[in-house]
Structure formats: structure tokens, C-alpha cells
Amino acid sequence: MEGFEAATYGDRFADVYDDWYPTGPHTIDAVDRLAVLAAGTDGSGAGVVIELGVGTGSVAIPLARRGFDVRGIDASEAMIARLRSLDPTNSVASNVADFASFGVDRVPLRVTDSKGQCAVGLVFITSNTLLVVPGSLARVALFRRIAEVLRPTGGRFAFEAFVPPSTASAADNAADNAADNVVTIRSLTADRVVLTAARHDRVARTITGQFIDLGHGEAVHLRPFHLHEATPEELDDELGQAGMRLEQRTADWSGSPFTSASVNHVSVYIGDL
Numbered sequence: 001m002e003g004f005e006a007a008t009y010g011d012r013f014a015d016v017y018d019d020w021y022p023t024g025p026h027t028i029d030a031v032d033r034l035a036v037l038a039a040g041t042d043g044s045g046a047g048v049v050i051e052l053g054v055g056t057g058s059v060a061i062p063l064a065r066r067g068f069d070v071r072g073i074d075a076s077e078a079m080i081a082r083l084r085s086l087d088p089t090n091s092v093a094s095n096v097a098d099f100a101s102f103g104v105d106r107v108p109l110r111v112t113d114s115k116g117q118c119a120v121g122l123v124f125i126t127s128n129t130l131l132v133v134p135g136s137l138a139r140v141a142l143f144r145r146i147a148e149v150l151r152p153t154g155g156r157f158a159f160e161a162f163v164p165p166s167t168a169s170a171a172d173n174a175a176d177n178a179a180d181n182v183v184t185i186r187s188l189t190a191d192r193v194v195l196t197a198a199r200h201d202r203v204a205r206t207i208t209g210q211f212i213d214l215g216h217g218e219a220v221h222l223r224p225f226h227l228h229e230a231t232p233e234e235l236d237d238e239l240g241q242a243g244m245r246l247e248q249r250t251a252d253w254s255g256s257p258f259t260s261a262s263v264n265h266v267s268v269y270i271g272d273l
Contacts, residue, residue, distance in 0.1 A: 001208045001226045006098035009132065010055065010076020012223040016213075017056050017082070029253035030126055030160075031062045037268065038068050038122045040154050047121025047151055052099035053129035057083035057092055064091035073099045100133045100142055120149045125159040131227040136238060139230065143242035150271060157244060158268045160253065164205070164229040191216040205229040232265050244269040 013020075038049045047069075051060045054072025056079055064070040070091070074080050075098040083094055123146050133139050146157050180202065186194040198209030206228055213221035230238075236246050247270045251262040258265055 001224060004224055004226045006075035006100065006132075007077070009223075009225055010074055010079035012221070014056070014076060014078035014082045016223070017079070018058065021058075023058055026253065027058055027062075030059050031066075033253045033255070033266070034059065034063060034122065034124055034158065035066055035068070037124075037156050037158055038063065040121060047119050047155070050120055050123045050149070052123065052125045053127075053132075054083060054092070054094060055079050055129075057087055057094075059124075059126050060092045061087050071095070073097050075099065100138060119151055121151060121155055123150065123155075123157045128161050128227060130159045130161055131230065133228065135228055136230070136234070139235075140238045140241050143239050143244065147242045147244055147271060152271065154270075156247070156268055156270050157239075158266065160264060160266045161230070161235070162264050163262060164231055186211060232267065235267065239269050244271055 034049075038047075040047075049063060049068045049070045051070065051072045054060050054074045055076075057072065060070050060072045060083070064087075070093070072080075072083065072092050072094045074083075074094070074096065077096050080094050080096050083092065084090070130139070133142055143157075150157065180200040181198075182200075183195060183197045186196050188194075192213070192215045194214070195212040196209060197212060198207060200207050206226065208226045209224065211223040211225075213223060215221075232249065239245070246267060248266075248268040249258045250256055250266050251258045251264060253266050
């Protein structure tokens, strides 16, 4: 999407994010599952926990309140400002940076213990935030950086993402492109309507769209998003290239079984030692 940068989503959504996506069972399940992973299911104990794309801290803050050493990265200064306003005690150490291209020399992620070994026990990404990373090569580079900061024993990487629909051929896409352009109503009241305009490019394997927020007597607010599809199998291969292997895959944070009919997945990887 022309003009869409790493901070664009967060900058345009920070003022409404917590209202549009309030804490509910999904968030609570995520915090519970991540707390188990952070504590070390193999008896390795808790280490530093890092959320990439931390946003307003809806998951990071509850984890920190459970006693974990939580760090967060987000490209959007507006999102980080919102997080800090909700976390006055600074229980989450946050940094403004594009997590998709972070380097261990730019962002203080390579936390070491008394023996000089990496002390990060868990890196995680919620929602579909991983899919903002622009394509396979960029994801592999990110996964390698994540592998570098995880402690050598028991370090894990967890994320959630949607399962893409079957990919059509280029000919099908050209013949039926109109079917991939959709406008729907997200919400409708007497004083406000929010429309969603989205385009699914089956060849480029991207989903690009805008939430068009129209309020009575107010300026129009455009809230864009841009995602790059990846199947679970593709992600397994990419993480394998980074030296990590799949440990668990479920359909959601609550642990529902992942099947061929699942539309989302929560996947956990561990270093392939």
C-alpha cells in the first residue's frame, strides 16, 4: 500500500484501539497461555519476556502485573504513548522501533544473565501482527534475530495468525478480481458509521484495506491495514531456516485443537538444539 509504513497502523488506530478491541476472553486466554510459556514448561523458569508489536499493552501489562519482566516494542509512538498512559508504574519497559527490522545493537533485547548467556525466555506476537512483516525473506530475517535473543535452553517464540484461504491461480485472480474487493459495515449508529474497504490480492497474497470512520460533524478518519499471507506450513519452514522447530500448535490461545478447518492458529516454537 503506497504510503503505508511501519508506524502507520498504530498511529491511525491508537486513539480507538482499546475501544474497538476491548479486553475479553480472547485476551485473558492469551495472557494465561503466555504466562505458562513464560514460566517455562520445561522447568527452566521465568526469563525476560518480549512482545513485538506491543501496541497499547493489553497483553503485556497483565503479564507484567503477574510478576514477569516484560519488554515491548512498537513502531508507533502513538501506541507507546497510550501504553505508558495505561501503565503509570512503567511495569512494561517499552521502546519505539520497527520490530520487523530490529537489530540487537539498536534495541536492548539481547538481555544476558550472570554467565553472559541470553536470558530471554519468551518472545511473542499477538493478533495478526506478524503478518505485517513484508514477505518471506523479511520474516526469515526477523525469525533469525528472534532466535539470537532467546536463551539457549527453553527459550520460546509464540504468535497467532489467521490461516489464509486457498490460493487461487493468477488466471483465476485476473478473471474474478471483483470478488476480491469488498466493502462492509463494521458499525452503524445514528451519529457514526465505520466502513471496511478491503482488497485481497491472491497473486501478491496481500490483504489491504481501510476502516473509514465517519462521525456526524467530524472529519473523516482513515485507518489502514496491510497484511501478507503465510500458511502455517510456510511459517514452519521459515522458522526452521532460523533454527527453530514447532513445539505446539492450537486453534486459539485457550488450547482448542488445530484442525484442517481452523481459521486461526497459535503456534509455539523452540530452538532446535
